[in-house]
Amino acid sequence: MKTFDHLSVIGLREWIALPELGMVGLRAKIDTGASTSTLHASDIVQFEKHGERWVRFTAHLGTLVQRRHRCEAQVVSVKTIKSSNGQAQTRYVIRTLLALGDRVWPIEFTLACRKTMRYRVLLGSKALVQAQLVVNPALTYVQEKPTISLLGAQ
Structure with missing residues (x-):
């Protein structure tokens, strides 16, 4: 069996943050069957800013206690x-920074309604490849929650 020492291991579920969107303490499910990552969003409105296409949306955080965050x-x-x-x-596709463990890197998210799903964020295979992460589906929450000091350094 081959081993790859330069790759970091994550579990099937991990704590993440999206610092550019102002969101910390999100639980994400790792979905290697999905190419692109997905963020639960509602009230999506497209608008123009500096001649470019933008979206304004409500991100939904938490599973038992719902929190909303305008982005x-x-x-x-x-x-x-x-x-x-x-x-x-x-779906609209946005690019934003993702913090997982001690790493921060830009990834793309599609915006979709996931209100019937247990996890509000799915991390797809493109995000894992970019950060050279390996998933052990027998584990959960392997990495530490991203810290405020890490996010402030970006």
Whole structure:
């Protein structure tokens, strides 16, 4: 069996932060079957800022206690995504910094309604490849929660 010492291990679920969106303490589920990561959002409104396309949306945090957070982000693209049940949906794609453990890097998120899902954030395979992360699905919350001091350093 090959081992890869230069790769960091994460579990099936991890604590993350999205510092550019002002969100800390999010639980994310790792979904290696999904290419792009997804963030639960509602009230999505497109607008123009400095001649570029942006979206304003409400991000929903937490599972038992719902918290809402208003966000704005530049639109990178619009994608048609086929969900696991085979339905196609058009979604806005944004790029923002993701903090997981002691790492911070930019990734793309599609914005979608995940109100019936247990996890409000899915991390897809592109985000894992960018950070050279390996998933051990037998583990959860392997990495420490991102700290405020780490986020302030970015």
